[in-house]
Amino acid sequence: MTAARRIDSWGRVLHARQLPVPLAWRDVSLEALPDSSLLAHGLGRTYGDGCLNDGGALLLTRGLDRFIAFDSKTGILRCEAGVSLEEIIRLALPRGWFLPVTPGTKYVTVGGAIANDVHGKNHHRAGTFGRFVRAFELVRSDGRVECTPEKNADLFRATVGGLGLTGLVTWAEIQLKPVTSAIVEQEVTKFRSLDEFFALNQEADHKFEYTVAWIDGLATGRSLGRGHFISGNHAPADLAHPGKIRAKPLLRVPFDAPKWLLNPVTIRLFNTAYYHRQLRRVSRSTTSFDPFFYPLDLVGEWNRIYGTGGLFQYQCAVPPQSMREVIRALLVEIARSRQASFLAVLKTFGDLKSPGLMSFPRPGATLSLDFANRGEVTNALFERLDAMVEECGGALYPAKDARMSPARFRRFFPAWEEFARHLEPRFSSSFWRRVTDAKGARA
Amino acid sequence: MKRILVLGANSAIAQGAEREASRQGDALFLVARNEEHLAQVADDLRVRGASQVHTLAADLTDATRHEAILDAAEAALGSVDGALVAHGVLTDQPAAERDPEVLRRDFDVNFLSAASLLTHLANRFEARGSGALVVISSVAGDRGRQSNYAYGSAKAALSAFASGLRNRLAKSRVTVTTVKAGFVDTPMTAHVAKNALFASAGDLGRAIYRCFDKPRDVVYLPWFWRPIMGVVRAVPERLFKQMKL
Structure with missing residues (x-):
């Protein structure tokens, strides 16, 4: 039956073994998942260990690839977190809409784009991907919460750029931008x-x-x-x-x-x-x-x-x-x-x-x-x-x-302690364990 | 635009076919057991361009409802141009060896309910002289193997049934396509380690949808399973029974 197996990240430097748990529907609850620590994993384009969870489980989100609603008048798209940016372009571009912010690959999921608050060639005009996220659902051990910049705002701010550590994003709503041409x-x-x-x-x-x-x-x-x-x-x-x-x-x-x-x-x-x-x-x-x-x-x-x-x-x-x-x-x-x-x-x-x-x-x-x-x-x-x-x-x-190093991580991201208060206790990643390692922080 | 009925519409392979149908602007009537998931699939297909999506939650092993399901589909779509029979479960082989009740239950899902639906559909399509039936069977039905013969025997029955139906309807304008699917990366096979033989549900779905446009008799999907199964079938039984398959 199912066993842990090696799943690499894009850089292929670090090797991690984890239990793969494919998700197919967004009504998932954490109680039904394995007891080990959990981390969502989409297309695995993270270079290092941010998308790895050595010794734990990876929730494979590519099965969550359904659209939920798209309004071609306003450009507001709601979709599941495993939908890739390529799939969004395929749907929206023929109708005159494009990604408001895109990284250098279209093979990333919406969940991954949120977790890393990705940026692109228009950062000087548009800022990051997270600025166009209107809402998302987060599944945590204490239930499901809908987060927007106003509602559950703390959790919203922690989840955007939060490296997948605040819980499982099942769907998100994003504002696309109108374009005159492809x-x-x-x-x-x-x-x-x-x-x-x-x-x-x-x-x-x-x-x-x-x-x-x-x-x-x-x-x-x-x-x-x-x-x-x-x-x-x-x-x-x-x-x-x-x-x-x-x-x-x-x-x-x-x-x-x-x-x-x-x-x-x-x-x-x-x-x-x-x-x-x-x-x-x-x-x-x-x-x-x-x-x-x-x-x-x-x-x-x-x-x-x-x-x-x-x-x-x-x-x-x-x-x-x-x-x-x-x-x-x-x-x-x-x-x-x-x-x-x-x-x-x-x-x-x-x-x-x-x-x-x-x-x-x-x-x-x-x-x-x-x-x-x-x-x-x-x-x-x-x-x-x-x-x-x-x-x-x-x-x-x-x-x-x-x-x-853990010490440098803390200096680069001084908000990490405030962030840590919003961690979902059942979630972790190889990256997080590495940069919060107490021994390394003193070194 | 086509009007298509999908039985087992929540399966990953069926969703692949439904997405392709939606891109073409088809009208769909979806039947599956889980109502909540069915609504999620329907939303997705509407966004992808389906001209109509109707849903009906039903347990297809209840054969007494089959006529009513077809009536509902015809009423909603006006008429049904084609039907995809896609429901099924992967039988837990060791469990079926311990308990024949598992075998009976899954045989009901994988064969009896499908055969009942196909009979009703064939009769209706034959009476009006048109219609396309596409049945998802499996390469597992081509020869019984110790690791998977509970599932395989139900699919073998389904393949034989579809073959007979095709023979019966050959003179009418009703087509029957048997899809023999190989390994597909779906929730049904989530527990299996993937190798190069695994196909994506999306690719498979697109190929299945093409069977409505260009009906064929028996298709192996992906194509390379045809020669593979040719070899598997050709092995003499006295050797085959010694193999670890």
Whole structure:
């Protein structure tokens, strides 16, 4: 019969065994579930251990994939928590509505988007996903509660960005946004340095709804921080051509790549070629929303190119006062380590307040990079980066994290004690046990 | 637009087919045991574009209600173009070995109730000279295996029944499609570790819906089960009985 089995997160660095408990209907009650500790698990796109519960049970929410109501006049959608963002786009885009905020993959569930209070390329205009959550139902050991920003507001604030630890979200109601088109008018500008990035960004934030930059994480010296600034707006065109919505990736990585595939030489070659692929400084084009928002979704299981050792994603936020200096210092350290891979993204966050107690996005800039897991060398680099992030008053993103220390977690998220009062006692995660470990906090 | 009756409408595979029907704007009449779940399924299908969704909560093992259920579906939809017989339970094999009552009870769900409904539907469709019947059977019915023969024998009976019905109706314009489903990732198989042979209920549902547009006789879903079961059936019994299956 049912037994615990290994279920990995996206980074595939940490291995956890847990009892899988598929959920099919939202009338679930916690008494009917196994006695062990519980955690909801959707599409498993969390990089570290935020979606793992070693030794406990995982409530697999993908069976909760029903829509409940959609009003195509107001754009208000109510659906079960296991519905993916891809399924929402498929339903709503042909009717003129799009996600108000979307992360870089559409293969996440609504429950996961709430639990991590995800952000996207329009953070400077729209803030986080949680700002568009109108209501949700939370199943706890003392029953079911409906939470809105006004009703059970404490629990609402704790659950948005609350890493799934306040109970099981069964359904949510979100406000979609009207769009004129599924086509995005894109502008890509090559920049030669970090200073150029900040200059471009300041200008673009007023002109474009979506902005993000790809950075060459291996460039040094005068080229430090070079990259492509990618900005876009929904095209004013009509919806007659809704664009292709890909249900499944175009291709799939069929096996774990060997360790040597990604090394400083191959990545430098790739980065240099990618940087120069655009000859002109500015290139304008129109593209479907799919490659614009979700370029990585075209390749299924792309995490396998990092081999069996897995990957880390390092994503930090640094406050506006010191962001120029700190981002530069981080990039110097990363380039010197020669460990960065080709996925490196820089974006500024706006001032719109995140609604969750534990939400990661905050004003300033956010830098995120993928690193193949090379054990101690990688860890040592992260320690140096952590120290810089901590000193400037920044934070790391729990959704991406597999290794931050308990002491740093507490400094990055000072609201954690207030948050802990709202924990559902039957729920826990590998992440939470790690960052609240008392021994580690003293160290 | 088609008008489709679904029996066992809450099953994951049936929901996959209903979602595809909804995308096409079809009108649906859903029958299942759990009323609350049925309402949740109906809401979902309305959002997905179904032109009408009617529901009726009923225990299909009560054969005395079968005529009334069909009357209700015809009254609500005006007429029924096609019916999907999708209800079933996965029999707990060790329990059925200990207690033949388990066997009887599940045989009633998986075969007798389905055969009764198919008889009424076939008679009505034959009388008016049109209609599409789609029956969800299983590869488990192709050969009895020690791990699953209680369930498999009921599905074998259902496959044989559908085959006979297809033969009887061949000269009328009524079609009968037997769907032999392989392993599907559904709540019914929640306790089983998944491997590459498992298909998603959504993919299976879409393929099943196509049987209303393009009726076929016997379809294996996914397709690769046809050669697999060809091999399984070809093994001589004196070898087969020694195998651990």
